[in-house]
Structure formats: C-alpha cells, structure tokens
Amino acid sequence: MGDSFFSPDLFYVYLGIVTCVGFFFGSFLNVCIYRIPAGLSIVLPGSHCLSCGTPIRWYDNIPLLSYLHLRGKCRYCGSVFSVRYFIVELLTGVLFGLTFFHFRYTLATPVYIVFVCLLIVATFTDLDHWIIPDGVTIYGTLFALVAAFLAGFYPKGFVIAGAWPFYQGAFYSPLANALTGAAAGALLIYAIGVAGSVAFRKEAMGFGDVKLFLLLGAMLGVMNCVYVLTLASCIGSLVGGAMILVRKVSEHRARRRGRSGDTGDNANKCGKGHEQADAGICEQVDSTQPQPTQEDEIFQKIVSAYQTVGAKTKAALPGVHHIPFGPYIAVAAIIVLYLGERIHNYLFGMW
Numbered sequence: 001m002g003d004s005f006f007s008p009d010l011f012y013v014y015l016g017i018v019t020c021v022g023f024f025f026g027s028f029l030n031v032c033i034y035r036i037p038a039g040l041s042i043v044l045p046g047s048h049c050l051s052c053g054t055p056i057r058w059y060d061n062i063p064l065l066s067y068l069h070l071r072g073k074c075r076y077c078g079s080v081f082s083v084r085y086f087i088v089e090l091l092t093g094v095l096f097g098l099t100f101f102h103f104r105y106t107l108a109t110p111v112y113i114v115f116v117c118l119l120i121v122a123t124f125t126d127l128d129h130w131i132i133p134d135g136v137t138i139y140g141t142l143f144a145l146v147a148a149f150l151a152g153f154y155p156k157g158f159v160i161a162g163a164w165p166f167y168q169g170a171f172y173s174p175l176a177n178a179l180t181g182a183a184a185g186a187l188l189i190y191a192i193g194v195a196g197s198v199a200f201r202k203e204a205m206g207f208g209d210v211k212l213f214l215l216l217g218a219m220l221g222v223m224n225c226v227y228v229l230t231l232a233s234c235i236g237s238l239v240g241g242a243m244i245l246v247r248k249v250s251e252h253r254a255r256r257r258g259r260s261g262d263t264g265d266n267a268n269k270c271g272k273g274h275e276q277a278d279a280g281i282c283e284q285v286d287s288t289q290p291q292p293t294q295e296d297e298i299f300q301k302i303v304s305a306y307q308t309v310g311a312k313t314k315a316a317l318p319g320v321h322h323i324p325f326g327p328y329i330a331v332a333a334i335i336v337l338y339l340g341e342r343i344h345n346y347l348f349g350m351w
C-alpha cells in the first residue's frame, strides 16, 4: 500500500492536488494579511465585501476562479477588489507546488510549506503597514525550533540537518543549528541596523527585520542567513534602481509633454489637460509628435501603479521614503530555501 501511495506515476497527481490546496490557503493568507495588522480575528466572521459589507458566499470565494468570473468585483455593489487577492492566491499555490516538488515525500515539505506561508504574510503586511506580525516571526521561530527538533529524527530534506556548524548528524544537530542560526541571524541584522543608523543617522533596519531573521536563522541556519542578506540587498538595489529610473523617466516625459503640448488634435483639450503648460506654447501643436503606442500605455500603467503604491506608503507613514526591506528578505529566503545548497556548494567548490 505504501508503495502504491509513493508511486512515481502518482507524483504529478499529488503535485496538482498540493498546488490546488495552496490556492485555498492563499485565500486564507489574504484574510491574515488584511486582518492581523488590524487586530481582528482570522477565523470569524467569514469574508465579507469591504465596501458594502455583504458576506461573500462560498461560491464567490473559490480561489482564482471567483476573481476571474466576477472580474475582480463585488457581486452586490460592484466595488473593485484588489488584484492582490488574486496574486496572493496564485503565488501561494505555486509555492506549495514548488515546495512539494523540491522536498518530495519528506517531513520537510509540510514544514517549509508553513515557512512559505509565513513569508507571504510577512511580505504583504510589511508592504501595507511596515509591520511584520509577531505571529509570523516569534511563533514562526518557535515552530521552526520544534521542526528542527523533529528533524533530528527525520532529517531527510531538512536544510537545517546538513548545515554549518553542526554537521555531525547527531539527533541534536538540526536543533543546535537552528538555535545558532536564529541567534546569529538576528545579531547580524541587529548589528547592521546599529551600524546603519550610526552611518546614515536614520533607522536603516527595523526591529521587525531582526525578528524576521530569528525565523530565517532557525529555519535555514547561519550560512543561509548570510546568503539571504546578500541576495536581498542585491534584489533591493535592482528594484530600487528600477523604481528611481521609472520615476526619472516619467518626470522627464511629463516635463516634455508639458512643453510640447498634447498629441491630440485640438488645442482646447490640450489647455485643459495640461494646466501647467503655457497656453501660447500649447496652441502650437506639434503634428509630428508620435501617437502614444500600446507600449507607452503599458509603461504609463506601470508608472501609475508605482506612484499609487508610493503615495499610499507616504500617506501612511509621513517622513519615511524608503521601501520596507522585509519583502526583499522574504523573496531571497524563498530562493535560498530551494537553491541554498547549490549556492553553498558552488561557493565552496564542492559541486
């Protein structure tokens, strides 16, 4: 019976099931992301429309499908639901599938599925509120330590089982690695935060990030914390650079449009649309100005999406102008979860 359950033919059936279960969990994570920072229960009451308050029926609450069927709108009042709900459901399902695909039939699979869920909640609450809930970091760390204890008896698949510095495969080595990792990871970020605030005279790293590294250290060990931090900094620089570039380009375009006037065919429309532009200049419509292409429109959509997110954050936290670091850490942690061993072996030339 055991053989038929683990039959290779059925692996992809299970993979599909695990992914679909992930979509439903994504739906639940959406609730967590919205309710935990607001201090609400994540169990009761059931989901309801945030605009008209109508409870959402089960057939309107099917992950992915309901969003597509209702085109992201409330069935009753027609108010628009954020595309984020869809993205979180999709992302959760995909990561459930990837985790099962990578860690197969081991105890590590359910443990890392929980880990991925914690990282998703951390990412989106940090993006929205600049908060990583203690439920994620502190309780997550406790969960990781219990898992590391169990990994001493069922080490297969566990990142923490073969980690530095306690390689020796004794039943206590995963737990010893987890404790070392949690302490070292949190200390590392704390030290960087202190150094950063001395160097830049402002808070460089929040205490939420310190607690997040408590979780990462307990789950992944000391070395992987270093890889996560390095990778997160790289991703952060790339995304930050891209966002500055997008802002510069959009400012440049806005200025150029302001000078040369509308691309449209009548000057009145132009004067109305561009109140900053000098009316005299505006009337000399440059007919050689190219019409906006589809690419331009997509670009503008991306720009306005960035601007909306930026404005929201600024409104929520006046005086803060940088992006939270948590989401980068979470993305890096997920990459290291799957590829950490390869990165480590590559760096230390052990292939």
Ligand SMILES: [Zn+2]
Pocket: 049, 050, 051, 052, 053, 054, 074, 075, 076, 077, 078, 079
């Ligand atoms: Zn509604």
